[in-house]
Amino acid sequence: MSKTQTSAQVIARAAQKQRGSRSGKANLNREGQALNQWLSARGHPDVRPRHLTLLQVRAYILCRAIPVAASEEQRKRPGCSVAAQANLLSKIRSLIRNDHGDPDAAGITRKGLGITPRSRVGKKLPIEQNHFEQVVAEARRKGQEGLALTLELERYLGFRGLEALSSTSALLEFACDAVRLLGQSNSTAAGGPGLRDLSMAVVDGTKGGRIRDTFVLQRHALTTLHVIQQALDYAATHDGFLVVGKKNDLASARRHYHSQCRKLGLVGQFAPHSLRYRYAVDLLQELMERGWSRQDSLARVSLALGHGSSRQRYVRSVYCNSVVDQLPPPEKRTRTMQRQAAELRELMALWRTKREATAGALELLDDLPDAAAELVA
Numbered sequence: 001m002s003k004t005q006t007s008a009q010v011i012a013r014a015a016q017k018q019r020g021s022r023s024g025k026a027n028l029n030r031e032g033q034a035l036n037q038w039l040s041a042r043g044h045p046d047v048r049p050r051h052l053t054l055l056q057v058r059a060y061i062l063c064r065a066i067p068v069a070a071s072e073e074q075r076k077r078p079g080c081s082v083a084a085q086a087n088l089l090s091k092i093r094s095l096i097r098n099d100h101g102d103p104d105a106a107g108i109t110r111k112g113l114g115i116t117p118r119s120r121v122g123k124k125l126p127i128e129q130n131h132f133e134q135v136v137a138e139a140r141r142k143g144q145e146g147l148a149l150t151l152e153l154e155r156y157l158g159f160r161g162l163e164a165l166s167s168t169s170a171l172l173e174f175a176c177d178a179v180r181l182l183g184q185s186n187s188t189a190a191g192g193p194g195l196r197d198l199s200m201a202v203v204d205g206t207k208g209g210r211i212r213d214t215f216v217l218q219r220h221a222l223t224t225l226h227v228i229q230q231a232l233d234y235a236a237t238h239d240g241f242l243v244v245g246k247k248n249d250l251a252s253a254r255r256h257y258h259s260q261c262r263k264l265g266l267v268g269q270f271a272p273h274s275l276r277y278r279y280a281v282d283l284l285q286e287l288m289e290r291g292w293s294r295q296d297s298l299a300r301v302s303l304a305l306g307h308g309s310s311r312q313r314y315v316r317s318v319y320c321n322s323v324v325d326q327l328p329p330p331e332k333r334t335r336t337m338q339r340q341a342a343e344l345r346e347l348m349a350l351w352r353t354k355r356e357a358t359a360g361a362l363e364l365l366d367d368l369p370d371a372a373a374e375l376v377a
Contacts, residue, residue: 006046007036007045007046007047007048008033008036010048010049010099011029011032011033011035011036011049011095012029012032012033014032014049014095014098014099015028015029015032015095015098016029017098018094018098019208020208020209020210021206021208021209022209024208024209027091028091028094028095031088031091031092032049032091032092032095035060035092038060038063039056039060044056048099048101049092049095049096049098049099049101050096050099050100050101050102051101052092052096052101052106052108053106054106054107054108054112054113057089057092057108057113058113058114060092061085061088061089061113061115064085064088082115082116082118083118085113085115086110086115086118089108089110089113089115092108093108096108120314120317120318121317121318121321122277122317122318122319122321122322123269124269124270124271124273124274124277125269125270125274125277125322126274126277126278126280126281126322127155127270127274127275127277127278128278129278131270132151132155132275132278135151135264135265135266136148136151136152138264139151139260139264144260145234146234146238146241146242146243146244147242147243147257147260147261149227149230149231149234149242150164150165150242150243150257151164151261151272151275152227152231153167153171153227153228153231154272154275154276154279155275155278155279156216156217156220156223156224156227156279157200157214157216157224157279158214158276158279158280158283158304158305159202159214159276160205160206160207160273160276160306161254161257161258161272161273162205162250162254163202163204163205163206164205164242165205165241165242165243165250165253165254165257166204166205166250167202167204167205167231167242168231168232168235168240168241168242169203169204170200170201170202170203170204171200171228171231171232171235172232173201174198174200174201174228175228175229175232178198178225178228198215198216198221199213199214199215199216200213200214200215200216201213202214202306206306207306210306212303212304212305212306213303213304214304214305214306215283215300215304217279217282217283217286218286219282219286220282241253243256243257243260244256258272276305276319277319277322279304280301280304280305280315280319280320281319281320281322281323283300283301283304284297284298284301284320284323284327285323287300287301288327288328293331294327294328294329294330294331295312295330295331298312298315298316298320299312301315301319301320302314302315305319
């Protein structure tokens with residue numbers, strides 16, 4: 001470790017190199033600083049992320065997984081689930097890579113740490129339409145019009161909760177585009193674009209800051225446009241927000257949103273995320289009815305949910321697990337598809353080789369300022 005740079009500064013710089021939103025970088029930095037403090041308290045100060053050992057990472061994750069508690073009952077409770085351990089390991093591996101290290105070479109992997117594979121089967125169920133309408137009606141009866149509109153945006157557009165709370169600007173832009181698009185074509189049967197081609201760019205509140213396009217369900221298109229108009233009218237009279245918390249910021253609004261959802265009975269298998277499950281199932285069924293293939297339909301649903309077109313198996317096992325029996329069998333891979341897959345594997349292998357070759361050079365460039373400072377001193 002250089003005399004001019006502490007391990008905390010190295011971790012902060014490594015966290016800033018991570019791709020994604022500012023909140024994601026802040027969370028990565030927070031986790032790295034917690035690991036640094038834990039190591040310092042045990043006699044290992046100023047350890048760079050790329051110099052972490054398998055024993056240190058294993059001890060840290062084990063310490064997080066089994067909290068020290070006063071009572072015997074609390075000791076028996078798991079402090080960190082398998083999924084949380086895997087997420088914690090992923091953050092540590094990201095810090096190591098951003099510090100020009102190789103976590104695989106050090107054995108800092110899920111297999112090396114003995115973390116069992118977690119289940120990717122969805123824990124929620126697609127909410128039924130009757131149940132959803134009852135929840136929305138109950139929210140309106142309690143005077144929570146903004147909450148009801150937020151739930152409807154999640155149901156008909158597949159928004160996450162944070163995206164729905166931050167969606168005012170996207171809704172306004174989409175409303176202008178929808179009016180322009182529908183003005184060019186009075187009806188779908190007239191040969192114009194119609195309602196089935198409406199899509200919305202989701203910018204604010206997305207996971208990792210990744211912009212995506214969500215698609216309007218054709219069977220609920222008019223209802224969706226009506227909900228968007230109501231949401232814009234409501235936000236115009238409430239300072240641009242659908243849900244407001246105690247501190248008039250997004251964090252308090254999110255806490256208020258979740259507490260009100262629990263009071264409405266949206267817990268467990270029918271938590272607010274089940275609204276995205278219903279949207280995903282409806283979109284998948286609609287695409288299949290329009291003649292789309294199984295692979296293309298799952299890719300389109302994955303794009304609409306913000307997971308990318310390559311997460312088809314994940315979307316099938318999580319969001320569409322309740323209707324997976326209704327899907328046709330997967331298409332057989334042709335020789336052209338097999339050749340393209342082989343070429344892609346070769347390109348990935350070549351890219352990994354070049355990355356390993358340049359890792360040493362990047363490490364030297366990273367340490368040049370520290371070496372120069374030591375020479376001057």
